[in-house]
Amino acid sequence: MTLPDLLERLRAGDQRAVARLISWVEDGDRDQLREAAEALNPAAGRAQVIGLTGSPGVGKSTLAGALVAAYRAKGLTVGVLAVDPSSPFTGGALLGDRVRMQRHALDEGVYIRSMATRGHLGGLAWATPQAVRVLDAAGCDVVLVETVGVGQAEVEVAGLADTTLVALAPGFGDAVQVAKAGILEVADVFVVNKADRDGAEVVARDLRQMLHLGAATPWQVPVLLTVAERGDGVAQLVEAIAAHRAHLASSGELERRRRHRAAREIEEVALASLRTELGELGHGEALDTLAEQVAAGKLGPYSAADQLLAGVRDASG
Amino acid sequence: MTLPDLLERLRAGDQRAVARLISWVEDGDRDQLREAAEALNPAAGRAQVIGLTGSPGVGKSTLAGALVAAYRAKGLTVGVLAVDPSSPFTGGALLGDRVRMQRHALDEGVYIRSMATRGHLGGLAWATPQAVRVLDAAGCDVVLVETVGVGQAEVEVAGLADTTLVALAPGFGDAVQVAKAGILEVADVFVVNKADRDGAEVVARDLRQMLHLGAATPWQVPVLLTVAERGDGVAQLVEAIAAHRAHLASSGELERRRRHRAAREIEEVALASLRTELGELGHGEALDTLAEQVAAGKLGPYSAADQLLAGVRDASG
Numbered sequence: 001m002t003l004p005d006l007l008e009r010l011r012a013g014d015q016r017a018v019a020r021l022i023s024w025v026e027d028g029d030r031d032q033l034r035e036a037a038e039a040l041n042p043a044a045g046r047a048q049v050i051g052l053t054g055s056p057g058v059g060k061s062t063l064a065g066a067l068v069a070a071y072r073a074k075g076l077t078v079g080v081l082a083v084d085p086s087s088p089f090t091g092g093a094l095l096g097d098r099v100r101m102q103r104h105a106l107d108e109g110v111y112i113r114s115m116a117t118r119g120h121l122g123g124l125a126w127a128t129p130q131a132v133r134v135l136d137a138a139g140c141d142v143v144l145v146e147t148v149g150v151g152q153a154e155v156e157v158a159g160l161a162d163t164t165l166v167a168l169a170p171g172f173g174d175a176v177q178v179a180k181a182g183i184l185e186v187a188d189v190f191v192v193n194k195a196d197r198d199g200a201e202v203v204a205r206d207l208r209q210m211l212h213l214g215a216a217t218p219w220q221v222p223v224l225l226t227v228a229e230r231g232d233g234v235a236q237l238v239e240a241i242a243a244h245r246a247h248l249a250s251s252g253e254l255e256r257r258r259r260h261r262a263a264r265e266i267e268e269v270a271l272a273s274l275r276t277e278l279g280e281l282g283h284g285e286a287l288d289t290l291a292e293q294v295a296a297g298k299l300g301p302y303s304a305a306d307q308l309l310a311g312v313r314d315a316s317g
Numbered sequence: 318m319t320l321p322d323l324l325e326r327l328r329a330g331d332q333r334a335v336a337r338l339i340s341w342v343e344d345g346d347r348d349q350l351r352e353a354a355e356a357l358n359p360a361a362g363r364a365q366v367i368g369l370t371g372s373p374g375v376g377k378s379t380l381a382g383a384l385v386a387a388y389r390a391k392g393l394t395v396g397v398l399a400v401d402p403s404s405p406f407t408g409g410a411l412l413g414d415r416v417r418m419q420r421h422a423l424d425e426g427v428y429i430r431s432m433a434t435r436g437h438l439g440g441l442a443w444a445t446p447q448a449v450r451v452l453d454a455a456g457c458d459v460v461l462v463e464t465v466g467v468g469q470a471e472v473e474v475a476g477l478a479d480t481t482l483v484a485l486a487p488g489f490g491d492a493v494q495v496a497k498a499g500i501l502e503v504a505d506v507f508v509v510n511k512a513d514r515d516g517a518e519v520v521a522r523d524l525r526q527m528l529h530l531g532a533a534t535p536w537q538v539p540v541l542l543t544v545a546e547r548g549d550g551v552a553q554l555v556e557a558i559a560a561h562r563a564h565l566a567s568s569g570e571l572e573r574r575r576r577h578r579a580a581r582e583i584e585e586v587a588l589a590s591l592r593t594e595l596g597e598l599g600h601g602e603a604l605d606t607l608a609e610q611v612a613a614g615k616l617g618p619y620s621a622a623d624q625l626l627a628g629v630r631d632a633s634g
Binding site: 034037041042043044045055056171172255258259260261263265266267269270271273274275278287288290291292294295296297298299300301302303304305308309 | 578618
C-alpha cells in the first residue's frame with residue numbers, strides 16, 4: 001500500500017492504517033520517514049501530548065492504563081506509545097507493558113503501541129516524533145508517551161510532550177535522587193504512585209520541599225499521590241494535567257514549546273542528514289582511518305573532525 | 318596560566334595542574350577545548366578506563382571508594398570522575414558523592430572530581446572524554462568514570478570505558494528491568510551490591526539466567542556479589558576487572574574499542590561544529606522562522622532541514 005493510500009485510510013479512521021503507518025515510520029528507510037513526516041505534519045498539532053516517565057518499578061504502565069481509562073470515560077480517544085529500549089535478547093521491545101494494557105485492546109477509541117529505541121542515539125526512538133504525528137493525525141485527542149528510564153529519557157520526553165508527568169514510588173528513588181538525575185526541572189506534574197506503601201508521604205513532602213527551593217515559576221508543579229492499580233488519585237491527576245494545559249495555553253507557553261520542539265526536530269533531521277554524509281564518505285573509510293590515527297595518539301580528535309568535514313564540504317560544494 | 322604551562326606541570330605530576338586542566342575542559346570555550354584535546358591526545362592512551370554505572374541508590378559511590386582503596390593497596394594511582402546531572406537547584410553537581418570519597422582526599426595517588434552534565438545532549442558531559450584524557454595524561458594507572466542513571470548513561474559510559482561495571486542492589490531493579498533498560502549488552506561485569514540484604518541472591522541468579530539466554534560470547538559476563546561498605550567481594554571484583562582487561566588485550570578487542578571510541582568522538586566533534594554553524598545562521602533566525610512554519614503545519618520538518626542545510630552549505634561553499 002502506498003503512503004497516500006495509508007493517509008487516506010488514516011483520515012477515514014481506519015485503525016489498521018495507524019498500525020501500518022507507525023510501522024512505516026519505525027521500520028522505514030530515510031526516504032520513507034521523510035515522506036511520512038512531510039505528509040503527516042499538516043494534519044497534526046491537534047492532540048494533547050502527555051509524557052509519562054520515571055524509574056523502572058514505579059508502576060508507569062499501570063498509571064498509563066488508569067489515565068487511558070479516565071480519558072475514555074470522558075469520551076476522548078487516546079493513543080499510547082510505550083517507548084522501551086530494545087534488547088537483542090528479545091529482538092525488540094518487551095511485551096510486558098502491552099500485556100498490562102490488554103484490557104483496552106478491544107476498545108476502538110484506544111491505540112496502544114510499543115516502540116523500540118533502536119537506532120536513534122538520543123535514547124528515545126528516532127521515529128517517536130513521527131509516531132506521535134501519526135496518532136495526532138489519526139484524530140487521537142490525547143497521545144500518551146511512556147518512557148522507561150531515569151535521566152536523559154525524561155529530558156527527551158519533555159521535549160516531545162506538552163505536559164510531562166514524572167512518576168516515583170516509595171523505595172524507587174527519593175527527592176535528592178530526583179534532583180541528582182536532573183528531573184526536577186522537566187516535570188510539570190509529579191506523581192507518587194503506590195501511595196498505599198510506607199514512605200509515600202515522605203517522598204511527596206521531600207519533593208515539595210525540593211520544589212520550593214527552586215526559583216518561583218508561573219506554574220507551581222503539583223505533587224500528587226496515586227494508587228494507580230485501584231484508580232485512587234487518578235481523577236485528581238487528570239485535573240492537574242488539564243490545569244497545566246490551560247496554563248500552557250493562556251501563557252503562550254504551549255506555542256513556545258511547540259515551536260521549540262519543531263526547532264529541535266529540524267536540527268535533528270539536519271544533523272542526521274549530515275551524519276549520514278559523514279558516514280558515507282569513502283564508505284566510512286575516511287572515518288576509520290582517522291579513528292585509527294586518533295586512537296594511536298598520532299592525530300588530535302579535532303584535527304580529525306576538521307579533515308572529515310572538509311571531505312563533506314568538498315562532496316557537497 | 319597558559320595551556321603549555323599547564324601541560325608541563327601535568328607531566329611533572331602537579332595535582333593542581335590536573336584540577337586546572339579539568340576546569341579548562343569543563344568550562345572552556347570551544348577553542349580551549351580543542352586546544353586541550355589536541356595537546357593531550359598524544360600523551361593519553363595508557364590508563365585503564367573503568368566505567369561504573371547503575372540506578373541511584375545501589376551504592377555506586379561506596380563501590381567506587383572501595384575500588385579506589387583496592388587499587389591504591391596495589392600501588393596504582395587512580396583518577397575518579399563522578400559525572401552527575403546538573404541541577405539548577407544546586408548550581409552544579411551535588412557534592413554527596415565527593416563527601417563520601419573524602420577519606421581518599423589527602424592521598425596523593427588519588428584524584429577525585431565531580432563533573433556536571435550540563436551542555437552536552439548525550440547525557441554524559443561533553444567534556445568527560447577530555448577529562449579522562451587529562452587524568453590519563455597525568456599518569457593515572459586507572460581512571461574510574463562513575464555515572465548516575467539507567468539506560469542511556471550506561472550506553473555512553475560503555476563508549477568511554479575499556480571495562481563497564483553495572484551495579485545493582487536488591488530493591489533497585491531486577492533482571493527484567495535491566496533487560497528493559499537495554500543494559501545487559503553494555504555490562505562487562507555485573508555487581509550486585511548491598512549483597513547482605515534480602516534478595517541479593519535472587520537478583521544475581523536472575524541476571525545469570527538472563528545472560529544465559531543471550532548468544533554465547535567470547536567473554537562470559539560475571540555476576541559478582543559485594544558489600545562495598547565493608548569491602549566484601551571487592552577483591553573478586555578487582556580480579557574480574559583484570560580478567561576482562563586481559564581478555565580485551567588478547568582478543569584485540571581493546572584496540573577495536575579504542576578505535577571505535579575515537580571514531581565516535583571524531584563524529585561528535587564534527588557534528589558539534591556543524592550544529593554550531595546551524596545555530597549561527599542569521600543568529601538563529603533562520604531556524605526560528607523555519608520552526609514557526611513547521612509548528613504551524615505549513616512546512617514539513619524535512620523540507621525545513623533541507624533549507625537550513627542549504628544555508629550552511631552556501632555559507633561554507
